[in-house]
Structures are given as C-alpha cells and as structure tokens.
Amino acid sequence: MSKSNADLLKEAIDVYLSSLKYLDNFVSEPATKYGLSFEQYLILHTIAEQDNVSLMDIASERRVTRSAISRQIKVLLQHDYIYQKPAESDRRRLYLHLTPTGKETEKKVNDLITARFDRWISRYGDEKVKAILQFIRVFAAEEMQNTTYASK
Template sequence: MAEAEEPLLDAFIDVYMSSLKYLDEFVSEPAKAYHLSFEQYLILREITRNDHVTLMDIASKRQVTRSAISRQIKVLLKQGYLQQQPDENDRRRLYLLATPAGTKAEKAIRARINRRFQGWVDVYGDKRAHEILHFIQEFSQITRMKK
C-alpha cells in the first residue's frame, strides 16, 4: 500500500473503532431488555410476520447454516417466545409460532427500535438517511461481488 493511502486507511480504522462498532449497540440494545440478541429478535420478527415458517426457511433467507439458526431458535424456545407445531401432513416438518409472550416482546422491541431509528432520522434528515442507506447497500453489493 502506498504511503499516501495509509492516512485514509487509518481514518477508516478510527471511524470503525469509534463509530461503526456503536451501530451494533444501537440496533441490539432494544432487544437486550428481553434477553435477546438482535439476530434473535429478527428471527422472532420473521415468525410474527409470516405463517408456516420453518427453521430451514429462516436459514435459507439469511444464507446461513441450519445449525446457526437452530442455536438462535433454542434460545427463543427456552425463553418461551416461540413454540413448534408439526405440519399436519408431514409430522417431521416443524413450524415455528410466536407465543403470546413472543408476540408481545416483538411489538415492544419493534417500538423501541422505531423510536431509536426515528431519533437518528431526526438528526440526519430523511434525505441524508436515504443517502447513507444507499451507500451501505452499494458497499454491500460490491463487497459480495468481490468474494
């Protein structure tokens, strides 16, 4: 790497260490009150929004392994936010359903996330928020193509 590029790299590292790591905390904090990670909340959200969701549906959608989703679902089951229901036609197929406690937790977490996000949009404005989103989408797309 050329010496002229090092300050740019250093600046990116500084931004990551001081700001981007905060983004994880920003999105995960609302779920902590319910003893959930943000990933677990997203799974719960998926299940409350859709019927007949299976573990494999979630794994496929997120492009992760079945075991990665299974670990997250075990927590949701243990905490009483989800239950499993066998398919009437194929008892081996298990649908994931939100319990009343899971539905209540999802709504409360969503409300907290919405308030936090709206505060962020209030600071940056709707136009700037869309520009940031577009940049992140573009960055993600380019990064995936380079793999």
C-alpha cells in the same frame, strides 16, 4: 502503500472503532433488554410477520446454515418466546409460532427499534439516511463479489 492511503486506512480503522461499533449497539441494544441478540429478535420478528414459517425458511431467507438458525431457535425456545408445531401435511416439518410472551416481547422490541430509528431520521433527514443506506448496500454488494482478499 502511499502516505495518503495509509492515512485513509488509519481513518477507516478509527471510524470503525468509534462509530460503526456504535451502529451495531444502536440497532441491537433494545433486544438485549429482553435477553435477545439482534439476530434472535429478527427471527422473532419474522415469525410474527409470517404464517407457517419453519427453521429452514428462515435459514434460506438469511442465507445461513440450518445449524446457525437452530442455535438461535434454541434460545428463543428456552425464553418461552416461541413454540414449534408440526405441519398438518408433513409432521416432519415444524412451524414456528410465538407464545404470548413472545408476541409481547417482539412488539416491545419492535417499538423500541422503531422509535430509535424515527429519532435517527428526524435528526439526519430522510435523504441523508437513504444515502447512507444506499452506500452501505452498494459497498456490501461490491465487496461480497470480491470475497477473496489475497495478499498482493
């Protein structure tokens, strides 16, 4: 590795440790006030936004396993944020619904996240935020195509 590439790697690690971890906290912190991970909040939000959504629908949408969503659903059930109701046409299919507490919690977390994001846009401007998001989208898409990092 050249000296300039080694310096860039050191800088990338520093940015990750000092900044990108903050971005994760920036997004997830409002949900933690209500005993939720950000992923659990996103599931709650999906249930709030869609009628007749099932565990399988969410797993498919997020491109994760059924068991990964099932673990998150279990926490939401324990917090009394959601309940499951069998579909009329197929009693084996369970639809997810928000409880009154779940509706209130989803709205509060959504309001907190929205306010944070609005402040972020005000501070940096629409164009810079769009550019950052576009770079992340392109970076992720290209790197996901190249998921095998064989040491060469």
